[in-house]
Amino acid sequence: xxxxxxxxxxxxxxxxxxxxxxxxxxxxxxxxxxxxxxxxxxxxxxxxxxxxxxxxxxxxxxxxxxxxxxxxxxxxxxxxxxxxxxxxxxxxxxxxxxxxxxxxxxxxxxxxxxxxxxxxxxxxxxxxxxxxxxxxxxxxxxxxxxxxxxxxxxxxxxxxxxxxxxxxxxxxxxxxxxxxxxxxxxxxxxxxxxxxxxxxxxxxxxxxxxxxxxxxxxxxxxxxxxxxxxxxxxxxxxxxxxxxxxxxxxxxxxxxxxxxxxxxxxxxxxxxxxxxxxxxxxxxxxxxxxxxxxxxxxxxxxxxxxxxxxxxxxxxxxxxxxxxxxxxxxxx
Numbered sequence: 594x595x596x597x598x599x600x601x602x603x604x605x606x607x608x609x610x611x612x613x614x615x616x617x618x619x620x621x622x623x624x625x626x627x628x629x630x631x632x633x634x635x636x637x638x639x640x641x642x643x644x645x646x647x648x649x650x651x652x653x654x655x656x657x658x659x660x661x662x663x664x665x666x667x668x669x670x671x672x673x674x675x676x677x678x679x680x681x682x683x684x685x686x687x688x689x690x691x692x693x694x695x696x697x698x699x700x701x702x703x704x705x706x707x708x709x710x711x712x713x714x715x716x717x718x719x720x721x722x723x724x725x726x727x728x729x730x731x732x733x734x735x736x737x738x739x740x741x742x743x744x745x746x747x748x749x750x751x752x753x754x755x756x757x758x759x760x761x762x763x764x765x766x767x768x769x770x771x772x773x774x775x776x777x778x779x780x781x782x783x784x785x786x787x788x789x790x791x792x793x794x795x796x797x798x799x800x801x802x803x804x805x806x807x808x809x810x811x812x813x814x815x816x817x818x819x820x821x822x823x824x825x826x827x828x829x830x831x832x833x834x835x836x837x838x839x840x841x842x843x844x845x846x847x848x849x850x851x852x853x854x855x856x857x858x859x860x861x862x863x864x865x866x867x868x869x870x871x872x873x874x875x876x877x878x879x880x881x882x883x884x885x886x887x888x889x890x891x892x893x894x895x896x897x898x899x900x901x902x903x904x905x906x907x908x909x910x911x912x913x914x915x916x917x918x919x920x921x922x923x924x925x
Contacts (some may be wrong), residue, residue, distance in 0.1 A: 597694035598902050599653040607905035609693075614805035616696055619668040623698045623763070626680060629713035630896075631692040632659035633909050633919045634721055635749070635837075646862065647686060649837050655691035658684055661707055661716035671701050676793045679707040680700045681716045684724065685867050693902065699721065699748055703867070705877055708884050715891040718750075718918035723880045726755035728811070728872070729834040731879065733859065735763035741828070743811035745769040745819065746839060747787065748916040753892055755812050756782045759896045767802060769795070771889035778916065792848050799826035807826075816840040824850035836861040844884035892917035 602608060619625045637656050640647040657807045661681040664674050665887030674680060682692060683703045690698060693878040707716040730736045736759045744759065746752045747768030759766045763791045768784040770776065786802045788795055799808055807828030813820055817840030820833060824847035827833070833856060835844050846858040866872040885888040894917035902921055909919045 595695040596899065597655055598899075599655055599693070601653045603641065605641050606638065606903060606910075608641070608829060609903055609906075610653075611900070611902070614694070619666050619671070619696050619697075619698055620700050621668045623668040624664055624669040624671055624674060624680075624701050624704060625666040626660065626662045626682070626697050626704070627659045627665040628662040628692060628695055628923055630661050630717040630920050630922045632717045632721070633657065633905060634659060634919070635839075637691075638906070638910065649689050651689060652688035655693045655697070657692045658659045658682055659685040659717050659721050660692035660697065660705075661713045664704075664765075665696070667701075672819055673701045674704060674706075679713075679716075680704045681707050681720055681845075683867050683873070684721045684863050686864055693921075695899070698875060703712075703868045705881075708881060710885065711891065714893060714920045715924060716895055717882065717920055718891050718893050719880070719889075721863070722750040722892075722918070723883075724867070724876050725751045725760070725836070727876045727879055727921045728835070728863065728866050729810070729812050729859075729861055730755050730758045730764075732872075732875070734759075734812070734832055735835065736764040738763040740764040741762035741767065741806060741812075743769075743799065743808045743823070744784070745811070745813050745815050747784055749777050749814060750892065750916075750918055751814060751836070752812075753782050754785050754889070754914070757889055758883075759783070761883065765803070765835050767799065767808065770851060774914070775916075795823045796826040798828075799823055799851040801829075807892055810834065812836070813817075813844070814839050816843045816860075818844070821847045824855070824856065827854055827856055830855050832855070832857045832859060834859050876913065893920055894918060896920050896922050 664678045742759045767786045810832040814837030816838030
């Protein structure tokens with residue numbers, strides 16, 4: 594017997610229930626992973642309230658898809674990993690079969706080898722944030738010297754990853770935060786400029802720090818009316834990438850600014866890229882290489898034991914003075 598956390602209704606993390614369960618046997622191209630650590634993700638908080646881009650097909654369900662561990666059993670069609678391999682999961686539409694447990698079944702297509710220089714806790718913390726940031730920053734926005742990239746919510750894990758990657762590629766990085774206390778750590782991550790959003794004129798700020806050139810691309814998880822506030826500060830032909838709704842709702846495309854400045858609006862989800870085998874291979878190659886040579890580094894805030902998953906969610910949702918991934922460690 595092993596243990597798992599499940600929800601029986603869309604009642605948020607307070608409705609999570611800890612229970613014993615049986616190990617499942619892999620079939621086809623499935624792998625059973627003995628989980629050593631799994632990470633919390635803001636999208637899972639919304640999913641537990643049925644406010645995400647997909648819902649569970651039925652309940653009860655496990656939560657989360659950021660895990661690292663050791664392959665302990667494989668299906669007859671598995672060719673890419675072997676029993677004993679250290680692997681981590683990639684983000685995908687996991688439905689009811691999340692990672693909030695001591696073991697899980699997952700198709701081999703959604704596993705990657707754990708880099709030798711990462712612990713299980715670190716390996717569970719990197720793939721969602723760095724893969725999420727890679728495609729819009731590198732492949733879509735073409736971050737490079739001379740490019741101005743806006744990355745709102747710089748203390749979020751995806752925001753931190755995007756800052757690291759954009760700076761690694763030589764772009765000028767502008768980020769935002771709602772608190773002056775966060776400015777220094779966002780600059781340490783690599784941001785050149787940080788706008789403290791107290792409701793003041795972000796459009797004027799962006800024009801000023803880009804010397805009137807404007808922003809070439811934004812990587813925006815905020816939603817609400819935030820995009821409308823800065824869209825006119827984009828350069829001609831600029832790109833708006835929306836990937837979240839931290840404000841409580843998703844942004845509508847700022848059509849007038851788009852018409853006037855020939856802007857592109859792209860609603861973005863990493864899951865679509867992970868399901869494309871060629872795109873997934875490119876993203877994995879970039880992140881694996883950058884982790885191996887130290888250009889990208891895990892950012893773990895706090896680790897909790899599996900028995901304290903609800904407490905971990907309370908911590909993550911509370912008033913934090915430090916940022917990074919919140920990770921659960923199992924006893925496996």
